[in-house]
Amino acid sequence: MVVLERGWLSSNTIVLLGPDPVVIDTGHHSHAEQLRALLEHLLGEQHPQQLLNTHLHSDHCGGNAHLQAYWAQLHTQIPHRVFETTKKWNPDRLPFESTGQYCPRFEAHAALRGGQEIVLNGRTWEIHACAGHDADGVLFFAPRERILLSADALWENGFGVLFDALESELGFDAQEQTLDLIDSLNARWVLPGHGRAFQAVKPSIAQARSRLAHWRDHPQSHAEHAAHVLIKFHVMALQSIPWGDFMHWAEQVSLLQRIHDKDTRGLRFVAWLQERLDVLCSKKALQMTPAGVADA
Ligand SMILES: [Zn+2]
Known part of the structure; x- marks a missing residue:
């Protein structure tokens, strides 16, 4: 098993080595060719299956x-709750447009269901449904080796x-249940969606619980944090954006609009957005340039 730890914008990719190599998560489209090159280097004569x-x-x-176009035999499995939507590629029901992000259309061949077990290269993996994020x-969990692929849940x-x-304050409860589930698995190794693999699982769960408690007490600041993440992600993907293009993008992102609508201070969207940019600039996450907004 190899973790290809990536920088921001892309998630980690986990490769399960063996006679039928398996690739789990593929990062951001802008890094797809780099991922393919990494996989070719790693797998040599083999192809991911x-x-x-x-x-x-x-x-x-x-x-x-990109990987499907390059390796036509690749059999792709995705969570079952988004399986039909993905097959039809219904943009209204996929999470890309609402978050102002882009993902090239891909094929889905089979669905992964919570409660199911799959065997990949001789190792059994439990599939656990999770929510919150x-x-x-x-999530994928190998019970014998106690390895958890935690994605963005932990x-x-x-x-x-x-x-x-x-969408609803129940989302905080959903994350609590996800952390309870992860706690109950008693993993020896966690391979997360971002950052390095780690073994000190209990301290990470404890820290996650205290962060969750903070967000639950301050849902408004969690919502602002979400807006900051969406904006930072977009600017990071483009590196720098003229002001007009940035505004045009922000006005199309329904999730940003919904976060703004929940702000009870009555700020107009443009003023609220300016406040978000000011916060991101003060944290040195972005910079304002004469032409627009740039990554920092
Ligand atoms: Zn995620």
Whole structure:
């Protein structure tokens, strides 16, 4: 098993070595060729046979289309709750447009269901449904070796934005249940969606629980954090954006609009967006240039 730890914009890719190499998550589309080159280097004469996704965020499945075009035999399995939507590629029901992100269309061949077990290169993996970060995601757990592929449900220092909590406060409960599930698995190794693999699982869970408690008490700041992540991600993908293009993008992103609508201070969208940019600039996550917005 190899973890290809990637920088931001792309998730990690996990490769299960053996007679039928398996690729789990494929990063952002802008890094797809780099991923393919890494896989060719790693696998030599072999070709990946299966592609699995933990969830359909553009930084986890953005490389799917490129790998499928390159390795036509690749059998792709995705979480069952998004299987039909993906097959029809219904943009209204996929998470890309609402978050202002892009993911090239790819094929899905089979669905992964919570409660199911799959055997990959002789190792049994349990599939666990999880929610909080993404209502449709799954985790993979190898019970014999106690290895957990935690995607964005648990990182060494935290977890991904709780998209479910932007829709309903129940999203915080969903993340709590996900952390309870992870705790109960008693993993020896966690291979997260971002950052290095780690073994000090209990301290990470404890830290995640305290972060969750903070967000639950301050849902408004969690929502602002989500807006910051969406904006930072977009600017990072483009590196720099003229002001007009940035505004045009922001006005199309329904999730940003919904976060703004929940802000009770009555700020107009443009003023609210400017406030978000000011915060990101003060944290040195972005910079304003005479032409627009740039990554820092
Ligand atoms: Zn994610």
